Amino acid sequence: MRYLDEFRDPAQARALAERIHALSTRPLRIMEFCGGHTHAIMRHGLSQLLPPTVELLSGPGCPVCVTANRDLDYAIALAQQPGVIVATFGDLVRVPGSRSSLQRAQAEGGDVRVVYSTLDALALARAHPDRRVVFMGIGFETTAPTVAASILQAEAEGLSNYAVYSAHKTTPAAMRAILRAGEVGLSGILGPGHVSTIIGSAAWEFLPREHGIPCVIAGFEPLDILRAVAWLVELGETGRAEVGNAYGRSVTGEGNRVAQAMMARVFTLDDADWRGLGRVPVSGLRLRPEYARFDAAALYPLDPGPAAEHPGCRCGEVLRGTLLPPGCALFGRGCVPAHPIGPCMVSAEGACAAYYAYGERP
Amino acid sequence: MTERILLAHGGGGQLTHELIQRVFVPRFANAALARLDDAAVLELCPPIAPGTRAGRLAFTTDSYVVSPLFFPGGDIGKLAVCGTVNDLSMVGARPLYLSAGFIIEEGLPLADLERAADSMAAAAAEAGVSIVTGDTKVVGRGSADGLFINTAGVGWAPAGVDVSGANARPGDALIVSGALGEHGMAIMSLREGLPIAAPLRSDCAPLNGLVEALLEAAPAGAVHSLRDLTRGGLAAALVELAEQSGVGIELDESRLLVRPEVASICELLGLDPLHVANEGKLVALVAPEAAEAALAAMRAQRYGSEARLAGRVVAAHPGRVVLRTPLGTSRLVDRLVGEQLPRIC
């Protein structure tokens, strides 16, 4: 366990916590963009190590959670089409849409398959030449390149029965939307580790430049996160706004050029619907017209009907950082992981699921 | 040419008879089975001195559907014997007799069935139980995945032994018998073809010897609760015990043993070792004054050599399990909602 121990060493964690306590004099509100960070923070109880001046808020970085009901409803409608197999990551099947869920569509005879990667989806397409396999492309810049690669692979193989429904989203656009809305006075951003591996730390320069707030990119181990928080506290105390990279072992300034090129080749930027943020300009990735024959949206122009969210579910606010999960009246009462009402209680990266699994309960 | 199971092997006729005579009777060799009556007729418990109470019967059943059928450290046959032996042991009973029901998919190589039966025989011999009755069915291709096994088991709980998930009391010491997650990760790494240096071995083992040693070493009534760590891992076992006994449980993360190879695969797959299955480990809740003796007795056993104190039962937060992390923080531990890993046992 050497690799892990290196990033979980209690003595170093204590030293960092002491440093944060010593540095912090003024209130600092930090948003961790990424749902993976929320889970790590809750799992290791990291907020217990911080002074009351430092507040951590979870953000919109949970791919399943930000997927709009319209996109879910579309997937459900698609699963009911004869000759279609919907391939998707596991979390998505349990998320309630406006009227049903993929899980329910499956029980009612729709063909929904849970896959672990696009490789599995391609294999499904090869195994079922008489059916069309549609992969539900959700997620951020971390998953989009692999989905782009799967389309290029299908093209190379002449696999004409493979398609993608792209509801991919770009992270800086969401951050920008939250800051523009100005509902939460944020004094720092804990930058997403995996996303930044792809897009590079330079992609966050707009935060200090346009919004005057610092961003420090962090890995997912306790020491990674504490180091980044200490850095943010230091910047906050000295009034400096800049981008810091506390995840240097994975993230570079320019990111992964190959993955970026792959995305650019297959996708083009477009406006996109986000749960909690509504329609955000140039925040989604749509397939380029050259790849229309792999684009489920073009192949199956279905109208899933009007989208409706559960009136009591406050996922939108949780994703914007204006509400902590225990603040939702349904949290732990009507809404529990076994019977989720909103996606934030389903996903492995959802804030409600993290608070429920590791934290307080009513 | 590979000999394979045919539908006719399950038809109840000559081929069925031949299969049973060839595969099972010689391997599970015992008088009760060899009679091949419709039911085995058994001695209920060891002879007891006149005037003492006879004790009670323990009875359990479980079905085994693991994929793949064979894995490092075990196979479906070993699992089917150990799982039922362990279930009996966890109520303090001495496992005596097992039944075995086989649901075989048409086309299964006969050698695979023989190999599984060999390990059943070996595991039964190690645990000191007899497989005394059974059943064989063959289903068409696609109706099963190779081989499913059901075992039921009967055990004898001596008078005075009262081990139950409902018996935990505040103050009890929590002992875990060894390293976590080894069965689940062995299966998972095999199934996912993960790039690891050495294959992980499942810890699948019969625990009745360990439990007997523990019960012998601790004063009567001091062993309150036992659970083997199967699906859902240590987390599920502890939440169950906390709920059943209406007590709180505190767990010290730094005292738990997780081997580096298991930890790194868990990290890779985003799993928590607390939720990953074992098949040869148990958790014991023991009266505090008996903890030392219990621990020493477990450590002297092959399957308990790495046993350790890892927490305690408390009166606070009844029904909940709280983990103290090495960082000095704490958090809740809960069972998982869905299947973390399908078909591992």
Ligand code: SF4
């Ligand atoms: S607790 Fe449930 S209902 Fe409330 S915001 Fe979270 S997911 Fe929605």
